Amino acid sequence: MTTVIDGKAVAADVREQLANSVDTLRDAxxxxxxxxxxxxxxxxxxxxxxxxxxxxxxxxxxxxxxxxxxxxxxxxxxxxxxxxxxxxxxxxxxxxxxxxxxxxxxxxxxxxxxxKDVDGFHPENVGRLVAGDARYKPCTPHGIQKLFESIDLDPEGKDVVVVGRSDIVGKPMANLLIQKAEGGNATVTVCHSRTRDLAEKTRQADVVVAAAGVPELVDGSMLSEGAVVVDVGVNRVDADTEKGYELVGDVDYDSAAEKASAITPVPGGVGPMTRAMLLYNTVKAASRQEDVPVELP
CATH class of the missing domain: 3.40.50.10860 (Leucine Dehydrogenase, chain A, domain 1)
Known part of the structure; x- marks a missing residue:
């Protein structure tokens, strides 16, 4: 039975815990x-x-x-x-x-x-992330780590393929997963537009993070049985709907769900987590700058 990872529910839990952190700050x-x-x-x-x-x-x-x-x-x-x-x-x-x-x-x-760089994209913050001393983790990769936690997935020792090498998702995701730290210790392969035989790489993976910006690039034939699939893509494609389009991910959901042990939907998977982790970074920034300790989720 494939687990559908509910990003909306996980994000709601993060927001609820952050509200308590905000109360602590306001008390100060x-x-x-x-x-x-x-x-x-x-x-x-x-x-x-x-x-x-x-x-x-x-x-x-x-x-x-x-x-x-x-x-x-x-x-x-x-x-x-x-x-x-x-x-x-x-x-x-x-x-x-x-x-x-x-x-x-x-x-x-x-x-x-x-x-104040709560996106985590300033070169200094990127450097700190790579060095294993992140000030603020970029929101989407950090949100994906939280999704892993929600299904009790420890990346340690896992083979992970990240499809995409953007500064926003692909690169920081790979960096977080290879860190010698909780939520890391994975063996990571980063694939991109110049990768030869993408399917050969993804079939060897325990976890696939698709973040290439290409509609339905990854399908079920490219996955190993029981893989965990995280779909970061949000692509608008023509469709016979009232709006004239629909949103699809970088993964062909139906075929991938037949193989995966767990998968994120589009929409409702990674997107809500990106926004929740922006709030997380903002609360962390306020705590750091005002020297008021808070519990973070």
């Missing part, structure tokens, strides 16, 4: 605050920001909504980030990606105070 007169910065007219980006703000309100985090015109000069964004870095009431800063083409994305990431 600390209000954790996340500033979300949106410099885009993209409806999807606006939706993501609104969802993150609602999540903040649910657990008691103050959400500061900062909007900048997509046509504004890049300097306006950098000056905004500089002001937020200096604002002692702001614990976390998230610049919603993508930014407009005339803005240097890497410069944006470098401009955020590493202590």
């Amino acid at each position: 007169d600390v209000t954790p605050t996340l500033a979300t910065v949106l410099m885009s007219d993209d409806p999807a980006s606006e939706t993501y920001v609104s969802m993150k703000q609602r999540d903040c309100e649910e657990v008691g985090i103050e959400a500061r909504d900062v909007r900048i015109s997509a046509d504004a000069p890049a300097d306006e964004l950098f000056e905004t980030i500089e002001d937020l870095n200096a604002d002692t009431d702001v614990d976390g800063i998230l610049v919603q990606m993508p930014v407009p083409d005339h803005v240097d994305k890497q410069a944006v990431l470098r401009s955020i105070d590493p202590e």
Whole structure:
């Protein structure tokens, strides 16, 4: 019987525990605050920001909504980030990606105070992650670790294939899984667009994390019997629906579920965990900056 890993339920549990952590901070007169910065007219980006703000309100985090015109000069964004870095009431800063083409994305990431970089993408925080001393774990890989915990999966000694090498998921996921630490100690293979015979690699894996951004790239024929499958992909494909499209993952769910011992759905799997771990990092940031210890889930 295949276990469907319910990301919504796990994320709700994380949020409930974080609400208690926020209460501890508030008892010490600390209000954790996340500033979300949106410099885009993209409806999807606006939706993501609104969802993150609602999540903040649910657990008691103050959400500061900062909007900048997509046509504004890049300097306006950098000056905004500089002001937020200096604002002692702001614990976390998230610049919603993508930014407009005339803005240097890497410069944006470098401009955020590493202590307030709750996405975990500042080069200093990336370096600390690789070194095994993470300040903030990137939200999606950390959320996947929490999903593993929810099904009592210890990666130690397991063969894991990560399909995709993005800075947001693939690379940090591999780094977390190879750490000599709880939630790590796995043997990790990272596959990507230049990998020869992807199926040969995935069939050898106890765990497959699909994060390539290619609709239904991995199917059941590419899995070993009883593998655990985590689908990070969210792809919009044409479909005969009211909206004219449907969302599918990087895994062909039906065929993969026939082989897998556990699998995440799309939607409702990894996505809710990404948002929950953003809240986690914001609470952790407030605890660090105000020197108020809290219990984190």
